[in-house]
Amino acid sequence: MNLLGENIWINITIGSAILVFIGGVLGMLYRGIDRKLVAHMQGRVGPPIVQPFRDVQKLLMKESIIPDGAISWLFKAAPLVCLITSALLLLYIPMFGQKALLSGFGDALLVVYLLILPSLAFAAGGFASSSPYATVGAQREMVLLMSLEFPLAVAVVSLGWRIGFDTAANPFMFSTIAEHPIWSLVGPLGVIGSLILLFTLLVATSGKGAKVPFDVAEAETEIAGGILVEYSGRNLCLFYLADIIKAFAVSALVVALFIPYNLSPLVGIGAPVPAGIVDGLFFLVKVFVVMFISISVIRTAMARFKISQASWVYIIAMTFISLVGLILIAVDSMV
Secondary structure, eight states: OHHHHHHHHHHHHHHHOOOOOHHHHHHHHHHHHHHHHHHHTOOOOOOTTTTHHHHHHHHHHHHOOOTSSOOHHHHHHHHHHHHHHHHHHHHOOOOOTTTTTTTOOOOOOHHHHHHHHHHHHHHHHHTOOOOOOHHHHHHOOOOOOOHHHHHHHHHHHHHHHHHHTTTOOOSSHHHHHHHHOGGGTTOHHHHHHHHHHHHHHHHHHHHTTOOTTTTTTHHHHHHHGGGGGGOOOHHHHHHHHHHHHHHHHHHHHHHHHHHHOOOOHHHHHHHHHHHHHHHHHHHHHHHHHHHHHIIIHHHHOOOOOHHHHHHHIIIIIIHHHHHHHHHHHHHHHHO
């Protein structure tokens, strides 16, 4: 039993390293595609798709400078903690049409809580840097975090609450959500309510990705980069990778909650290897569509919000919209 337990944890450790590496590479690839698409939509040429890889290579070769007056240990620890907690998301969210690596150890509610940790580490790095610009950015990050969490939680809880009517299993487990997709459980009102909740999560994805119009914590033209103003070299690279991985993970979360379908059963592919390849590629397409809508389209069409506007969007507008979605699903379940 001890040997079996050790083998399981060895497999999880190796699988985690591989999954995080693949998630980071795909996240950088998506970031490059996003920058290219946004540039074309704005009438620009834009950087090459491989630019994020070049950015990482460049940052790894540069020196990490610790500013005078900074809390040195916290300043250096914050980027590492941000990257680790962002990578941890990949282990709990189903990827490539398969079960999550740690599927038996957490559910969607745990992922909602884990999404708080990268933002806290990001803000801690800003407070530790001793820069007034970074302090303002960290304050904005905390305001946006508190504003964002409630509508995000309402959307996830509403989904699990409705699924709970049709199964005795834990409705927040991703395996249960995949077996009981919300679209197969609701009527017309419920479909409208589910679409509203999906819209809420798409807007939340934009905020979690810290992209325009919700990049108020960085805001280069206002606070010179905000939290990141004093970061350089490898420390900045860690924050850069954490941001990329988190955006990929949040998009995968939207897919797992609202589009938990595999393509292989629909096209009649039963062999494990071909089915896994088809489902993996289909997963990547779904994630790309979510990222394109929630990040590329939104940041192309809108200008940066002020912090008061960004907070209002989530605390008032998105909370109200998500509650309307919940009410519609509740009414649909009683009809």
